Amino acid sequence: MPAEPQIDVPRHLFEAYERLAAGPTRPIAGGTDVMVAITGELAPIPERMLDLSRIDALRGIQLEAGSLVLGARTTYTEIRRSALCREHLPVLVEAAATIGAAQIQNRGTLGGNIANASPAGDMLPILLATDAAILVGGQRGEREIPAKDFFIAYRKTALAPDELILHVRFPLPPGREVRFRKVGTRRAQAISKVVMALAWEDFGSTGWQNVRVALGSVAATPIRARKTELILEGARPTPEAADLAAEILVRELNPIDDVRSTADYRRMVSARILHRLLREAGGW
Ligand SMILES: Cc1cc2nc3c(=O)[nH]c(=O)nc-3n(C[C@H](O)[C@H](O)[C@H](O)COP(=O)(O)OP(=O)(O)OC[C@H]3O[C@@H](n4cnc5c(N)ncnc54)[C@H](O)[C@@H]3O)c2cc1C
The missing domain is CATH 3.30.390.50 (CO dehydrogenase flavoprotein, C-terminal domain)
Known part of the structure; x- marks a missing residue:
């Protein structure tokens, strides 16, 4: 029976950043990708995991200075139900409705789709087509990475191991x-x-x-x-x-x-x- 990882459940970003800076730690949001990958058959089971489910700073959908901003923990169901998404970027709603089925849409998150970086991740072409930017953060500070620079190689991203995805900013140019x-x-x-x-x-x-x-x-x-x-x-x-x-x-x-x-x-x-x-x- 493989050992279970130690799971930390921080409430605040600074606590999450501390844990990530302390050594290899695997974040878990909805778990729909991570749980499939940590059976021990595909790769070693992580020793430490970081459950993001209590961090409210990673939630929310809002309009900010001409952009639609979605927290990393936004689920597909939340996107489908969002009046702001429907009004300002309905393609997000359309795409969210094609992901998995209801169970996956209830748990799976936008941030998880991005960090998992599968070439088949359904939200990712939308990020590229809309010139979206991904805000990431850690103890060393925050930085915004354009989606076009985020996906570096097969399942390899510009996210450092001690960073989290915080938000995704979708600019809303008029007439697009x-x-x-x-x-x-x-x-x-x-x-x-x-x-x-x-x-x-x-x-x-x-x-x-x-x-x-x-x-x-x-x-x-x-x-x-x-x-x-x-x-x-x-x-x-x-x-x-x-x-x-x-x-x-x-x-x-x-x-x-x-x-x-x-x-x-x-x-x-x-x-x-x-x-x-x-x-x-x-x-x-
Ligand atoms: C049955 C099934 C059907 C699916 N169908 C589809 C589909 O149709 N289309 C599609 O695109 N995908 C699909 N997926 C894949 C998956 O549901 C999505 O990629 C989902 O968005 C992952 O989000 P999550 O919150 O569950 O991620 P998790 O499993 O929690 O995490 C995924 C990865 O991202 C990292 N991570 C998560 N959040 C953050 C964060 N904020 N900062 C840094 N790293 C983070 C984790 O460490 C992990 O490496 C499916 C999966 C299953 C099991």
Whole structure:
């Protein structure tokens, strides 16, 4: 019978920071990723864990200076029920509804999805597409890391072992639209084969501006398809632009074959999703 880890349950951030600074400690939020990983079969069981469930400073959804700010401990159910998310960034509500099923949505948190950094994490392309920033903190202080710099390699992030994710800040530029699509094997409890978030601004005389095409499950980390973004930047949402963007995306992506899908399937489905999102945006 493997030894159980020692679990600390701090109420305040400073206590959590002290424990993290004292030596290797594994935070646990909803536990929906961590509990699967600490059976001892995949990796050694952590000696110490830090239960974040009593730290109120990690909770809450609010508007702050033109941004929507979500605490790391915000659950998917809270996102789904949030009037602020629904009004200001409804794509979060849409994506939260596709995660696992009710049990996972009740426990799983945004911060856990980010720290776990699975390439298939469904919220992560939204962070990239919306230029979100991740506020992290520890005894050495707080810092804000742009989502584009957070996911460094396969399941490796810019978060230091003595830091916690505190909040996620989603800027809300006027006139921005964001779309989301996830493709999995089933409607619930499905890990993504491809997940995409598309964002743009200024749907007027200047064509599309600040276009973001972000994807999950097609590389070792969630990624932005920057060549495809360039093709769409300044373009009008015409069938020709959609055809070209889909073609560029197929060439730009280099996914792997794995148990969930083949690389070819992922490439083709990504292109189809992008084409459909552009078509819906253009209304043709
Ligand atoms: C049946 C099932 C279905 C699932 N379906 C989906 C799905 O459809 N889409 C999807 O994206 N994911 C899915 N997941 C994965 C998981 O539910 C999500 O990634 C969830 O958001 C993890 O959040 P959590 O709070 O449970 O994280 P935890 O398991 O508590 O933690 C995950 C990791 O993050 C770290 N961590 C947590 N909070 C913080 C913090 N504030 N600061 C620093 N580190 C932190 C932990 O140490 C751990 O390494 C599923 C999991 C299961 C078991």
